[in-house]
Amino acid sequence: MELRQLKYFIEVAKQEHISIAAETLHIAQSAVSRQISNLEAELGVQLLQREGRNIKLTHIGKLFAEQAVISLNAIANAKQLIDEYVDPERGTIRIGFPSSLASNTLPRIIKAFKKEHPDVRFHLRQGGYDFLIEGIKKREIDLAFIGPIPKFDSNIHSDILFTENFVALLPNNHLLADKETISLSQLEKERFILFPEGFILRKIVEDACLQAGFQPFIPCEGEDLDAIKGLVSAGIGITLLPELILYENIPIGTVQINIDEPKVIRTVGIITPKHRELSPSEQLFYDFVIAYFSKNPK
Structure with a gap:
């Protein structure tokens, strides 16, 4: 053969x-x-x-x-x-990442890494929560940024890089738009625009709403972050998103409001295979990421 x-x-x-x-x-x-x-x-x-x-x-x-x-x-x-092994500085690393980390976290870390290791190449693969975890297990992805960090998976090694809050994104003519902070219960009667069932960001929001004592009304859902933000900008409803998604990128016609009760948070980190040794180039990047976030949280 x-x-x-x-x-x-x-x-x-x-x-x-x-x-x-x-x-x-x-x-x-x-x-x-x-x-x-x-x-x-x-x-x-x-x-x-x-x-x-x-x-x-x-x-x-x-x-x-x-x-x-x-x-x-x-x-x-x-x-x-x-x-x-012949030259770790010229390896290729397959990195997975979710859309929520695509506009800020991922570009920032790769830019910083390339300054020190300009010849290492990257193959970037964007995908959902389960896709990233399965990609690591099946060796289709070498390392993945993910949020939240998966728990109790014997095949995955996880490192928390930072924790971030979810914030409310409201139309700028909303009755709560002038508030610095709100409680989640104040949004009980709102129309929520969220990701579809099965998306981890939706589950985090739904769980938080249940903790606040209500089931969110979700008349609109979508898989695209820009579409969700656009619907809020158009006054169709409101949403909750991780704060880094809106970093220097708040849509026109909307306001970002902090939530103080209950705190809606997620861990963000990097996952690697537990039962496979990283290649020299992968180890180089992994060590860089851990050191970078220990000095620069978020």
Whole structure:
């Protein structure tokens, strides 16, 4: 079994079309077909079956494709590890992050790191809470910034970098817009604009509202931060967001109000795999992040 056979097979499985896969791989279609036939002959099973002009994976083909992807990723990681041991300053780090840290925290830390280590490269992947945790477990991401820090996960090592408050974002003509601080109970009758069910920022807000004694009314929800802020600016409702999201970026027509009762907070930190040693480049960045936030909280 050869690496190129696995690469060809995975591309065909992805495209479900041999000619398209061949174009993507920049090789002849006959070469792709021949190598996959050789692979099937060696394994003694049929991996692909034709459906009209398209190709579909057989049941065993699907199982083999999943393991083939894992194998090629492992080989790529091993090659990267060797390259980084030769020169950690020229490694590539796959970093995951949520949208709530995209405009301030992430750019700030990468800018500071690149000043000291200009040749280290980054592959950035934005995603939701579960995506980041699973990405670390499946070795699709090397390190991830996340908030809040996950608890009681035996496969994840977590470090809290800082804690931040949630604040209320209100239209500037709201009756509470001139207040310096408010209690969450004062927003009981409001229309909340939040992320959809399953988003961690929504759960934090809903849990806080329940603690304040009410179930929030949520007539509008959305996955995009700018859209949520825009709806507040348009007077459609109000929202609660981590304060760093609004750092130097409060939408026109809105005001930010602190919440004093109860305090709505989240931990923000970095997660790494617990049962895998970080590569030299990853360790370089991890150590930098821990030291940076010990000197510059938030």
